[in-house]
Amino acid sequence: MNRVLFGSFTGALFCLALGCAPAAPPAAEAPAPNGAFRDEVLGRLDTLQERIVSLAEAMPQDKYEWRPADGVRSVSELYVHIAGANFGLAGTFGATAPEGAVPGNDVTDKAAIAAALAASFEHLKGAVGDVSATSAPENLTLFGREMTTRQALWTLNEHLSEHLGQGIAYARVNGVVPPWNAQ
Numbered sequence: 073m074n075r076v077l078f079g080s081f082t083g084a085l086f087c088l089a090l091g092c093a094p095a096a097p098p099a100a101e102a103p104a105p106n107g108a109f110r111d112e113v114l115g116r117l118d119t120l121q122e123r124i125v126s127l128a129e130a131m132p133q134d135k136y137e138w139r140p141a142d143g144v145r146s147v148s149e150l151y152v153h154i155a156g157a158n159f160g161l162a163g164t165f166g167a168t169a170p171e172g173a174v175p176g177n178d179v180t181d182k183a184a185i186a187a188a189l190a191a192s193f194e195h196l197k198g199a200v201g202d203v204s205a206t207s208a209p210e211n212l213t214l215f216g217r218e219m220t221t222r223q224a225l226w227t228l229n230e231h232l233s234e235h236l237g238q239g240i241a242y243a244r245v246n247g248v249v250p251p252w253n254a255q
Contacts, residue, residue: 170195
């Protein structure tokens with residue numbers, strides 16, 4: 073194998089081993105979201121909602137103040153963050169959150185947090201459902217970065233997936249099996 077080909081091949085293997093992903097296309101090159109893409113995002117949001125809410129419900133109330141270390145979100149703070157982020161992300165797509173919809177970080181009541189989570193997912197899915205190729209702005213800002221609406225829709229699912237993983241870790245450390253694995 074010649075050196076150039078071998079170098080490209082080993083570089084690709086190295087990236088695969090480390091989980092490297094190709095860089096996202098520049099914002100101007102990404103197409104606007106169409107109905108099919110929006111529906112895929114909504115389908116993933118349904119799955120994320122089911123898993124995050126069921127995981128929050130599976131955690132015992134007495135674990136809601138548990139945190140893995142000082143300075144790291146507690147269980148309740150994680151789920152309050154998710155609810156707040158859902159309402160905030162919906163705002164990126166033009167939806168206005170209801171006044172007082174997000175509990176403060178000092179709220180540790182499981183029922184109140186579960187209600188806020190459920191409401192936040194419904195609000196976010198409503199905002200995403202209203203996005204169309206003709207109504208979506210070409211570029212918007214999310215997490216301090218300018219991106220297309222399509223990239224923002226993808227990013228909101230990535231954000232929720234990251235926190236689902238965090239919730240799974242919190243649950244497992246506290247002896248809670250995620251409900252979808254308990255079958």
